[in-house]
Amino acid sequence: MSNIGLFFGTQTGNTQTESETIQKEFGGDNVVNLHDISQAESSDFNNYNYIIVGCPTWNVGELQSDWEDFYDELDNIDFSGKKVAYFGPGDQVGYPDTFQDALGILEEKISENGGETVGYWPTEGYEFSESKALRNGKFVGLALDEDNQSDLTEERIKTWVTQLKQEFGL
Numbered sequence: 001m002s003n004i005g006l007f008f009g010t011q012t013g014n015t016q017t018e019s020e021t022i023q024k025e026f027g028g029d030n031v032v033n034l035h036d037i038s039q040a041e042s043s044d045f046n047n048y049n050y051i052i053v054g055c056p057t058w059n060v061g062e063l064q065s066d067w068e069d070f071y072d073e074l075d076n077i078d079f080s081g082k083k084v085a086y087f088g089p090g091d092q093v094g095y096p097d098t099f100q101d102a103l104g105i106l107e108e109k110i111s112e113n114g115g116e117t118v119g120y121w122p123t124e125g126y127e128f129s130e131s132k133a134l135r136n137g138k139f140v141g142l143a144l145d146e147d148n149q150s151d152l153t154e155e156r157i158k159t160w161v162t163q164l165k166q167e168f169g170l
């Protein structure tokens with residue numbers, strides 16, 4: 001049984017590709033189990049004490065549609081005692097007023113249900129105006145941008161996974 005459950009949703013594939021890169025960085029499928037949220041059930045979350053949530057922002061400040069469909073289910077999951085990290089791709093040039101909002105929306109809901117957030121990420125190197133994903137001047141998770149900074153994705157994931165290994169205590 002894997003230690004870590006990574007739950008992702010995707011519209012055009014970027015979040016899935018990033019999920020696979022994160023899985024690889026952690027050491028493969030004996031460490032991280034991938035779940036497409038469109039196929040997931042709330043009971044799947046009970047198998048893990050370490051959870052990674054991947055969601056792109058869509059439709060100007062909204063969750064990706066499979067996460068949108070799952071959103072109310074999050075209230076049926078007890079996240080207490082679980083450490084939860086967030087990541088997703090956004091588009092800081094196209095959507096500078098709602099950059100990465102999905103991360104903030106999901107983090108707020110999961111924290112209300114007991115989740116402990118880990119994996120905060122600095123805002124240096126990004127240009128945007130507003131984001132619901134900000135907490136005390138940091139992103140609530142790993143902000144990726146395949147539309148404008150795809151060349152930075154691999155290095156950002158490497159750095160973040162190193163950080164997460166520490167924060168998960170693995």
Ligand SMILES: Cc1cc2nc3c(=O)[nH]c(=O)nc-3n(C[C@H](O)[C@H](O)[C@H](O)COP(=O)(O)O)c2cc1C
Nearest residue numbers: 011012013014015056059060061089090091095100
């Ligand atoms: C219609 C549309 C709306 C979008 N809205 C936002 C947004 O509000 N904020 C943001 O950061 N990115 C936004 N994006 C960018 C996507 O999040 C980005 O392209 C992402 O890589 C898609 O991930 P996926 O391939 O996993 O679905 C939007 C893209 C489209 C096409």
